[in-house]
Amino acid sequence: MSDPSYAPTRLVIATRESRLALWQAQHVRERLRALYPDCRVKLLGMTTRGDRILDRTLSKVGGKGLFVKELETALLDGRADLAVHSLKDVPMQLGAEFELACVLQREDPRDAFVSNRYPGLSALPPGAVVGTSSLRREAQIRERHPHLRVRALRGNLDTRLAKLDRGDYDAIVLAASGLMRLGMAERIRACLDSDEVLPAAGQGALGIEIRAGRPELAAWLAPLADADTTACTSAERAVSRTLGGSCQVPLGAYAQREGDTLRLRALVASPDGQRVLRESAAAPLGEAHALGVRVAQALLAAGAEGLLRDLERLVDSDSVQAP
Numbered sequence: 001m002s003d004p005s006y007a008p009t010r011l012v013i014a015t016r017e018s019r020l021a022l023w024q025a026q027h028v029r030e031r032l033r034a035l036y037p038d039c040r041v042k043l044l045g046m047t048t049r050g051d052r053i054l055d056r057t058l059s060k061v062g063g064k065g066l067f068v069k070e071l072e073t074a075l076l077d078g079r080a081d082l083a084v085h086s087l088k089d090v091p092m093q094l095g096a097e098f099e100l101a102c103v104l105q106r107e108d109p110r111d112a113f114v115s116n117r118y119p120g121l122s123a124l125p126p127g128a129v130v131g132t133s134s135l136r137r138e139a140q141i142r143e144r145h146p147h148l149r150v151r152a153l154r155g156n157l158d159t160r161l162a163k164l165d166r167g168d169y170d171a172i173v174l175a176a177s178g179l180m181r182l183g184m185a186e187r188i189r190a191c192l193d194s195d196e197v198l199p200a201a202g203q204g205a206l207g208i209e210i211r212a213g214r215p216e217l218a219a220w221l222a223p224l225a226d227a228d229t230t231a232c233t234s235a236e237r238a239v240s241r242t243l244g245g246s247c248q249v250p251l252g253a254y255a256q257r258e259g260d261t262l263r264l265r266a267l268v269a270s271p272d273g274q275r276v277l278r279e280s281a282a283a284p285l286g287e288a289h290a291l292g293v294r295v296a297q298a299l300l301a302a303g304a305e306g307l308l309r310d311l312e313r314l315v316d317s318d319s320v321q322a323p
């Protein structure tokens with residue numbers, strides 16, 4: 001970017017208005033300002049359907065991209081140049097008019113255990129009530145801790161913590177990265193390692209979405225990308241995409257770089273934790289996407305299809321919750 005005529009002069013970031021979303025958008029704004037000191041970077045705050053619908057469980061609301069659609073509209077009509085998302089919330093298959101311009105360096109991908117009384121999942125007594133907003137967490141908690149009661153928990157971070165504090169739950173489980181970004185890391189009693197609860201594809205990473213066909217904009221954003229995170233999340237998202245998964249599926253996928261190798265673990269489960277399929281594989285760093293497809297196919301061969309089919313039925317009826 002040494003030639004100033006190739007630097008942007010004005011960029012607008014579309015963002016949701018939750019505290020976490022605003023933090024993430026501001027983070028990207030700071031990164032852009034550091035790269036392009038002469039560029040004015042503005043935030044355009046918006047409310048999405050996912051933010052408005054709070055009375056129903058997300059898996060019932062259904063519809064992919066609940067948290068991104070309004071932002072995409074702003075990209076299309078030119079009100080915004082880029083949208084900052086938690087990568088986890090970005091649909092696996094974007095519309096043809098959009099592209100994922102870059103994925104930023106991942107923060108802690110783990111889920112966090114938060115409680116005012118107990119130090120960790122294993123310390124909870126039988127019948128204790130755990131709040132979580134995802135079928136993935138629910139399945140894995142119930143698999144290992146069948147004596148616990150898992151209850152739906154929705155709302156933004158502050159709302160979820162408030163529900164814990166007023167005694168609705170004995171503990172809650174949510175993404176560690178969100179708490180860390182908002183300066184609430186001290187609320188984390190324990191981080192659940194990936195053997196205990198495998199994270200969601202893309203958890204802890206930010207993704208920047210733009211309108212397709214804007215190569216100059218894509219080039220401006222490219223320096224924000226983190227190569228390792230891009231490879232890892234590409235493998236993780238390929239699992240989910242291959243399984244036709246949305247955020248409403250109890251699906252975990254987590255990749256780590258080990259030298260020149262990418263190691264990927266994934267699981268599909270029934271929400272009650274009775275059936276959990278796990279697969280893992282490794283591949284060279286440059287074959288991230290193929291690795292994801294391969295692990296997904298192994299899951300399918302092990303019976304993931306039946307699991308996902310049963311799940312559709314479950315979600316159509318009156319049960320459980322999600323992201």
Ligand SMILES: NCc1[nH]cc(CCC(=O)O)c1CC(=O)O
Binds near residue numbers: 175203
């Ligand atoms: N589904 C909501 C959502 N989307 C991204 C995050 C956390 C931040 C991240 O994963 O980067 C959260 C909250 C949570 O899962 O507790």
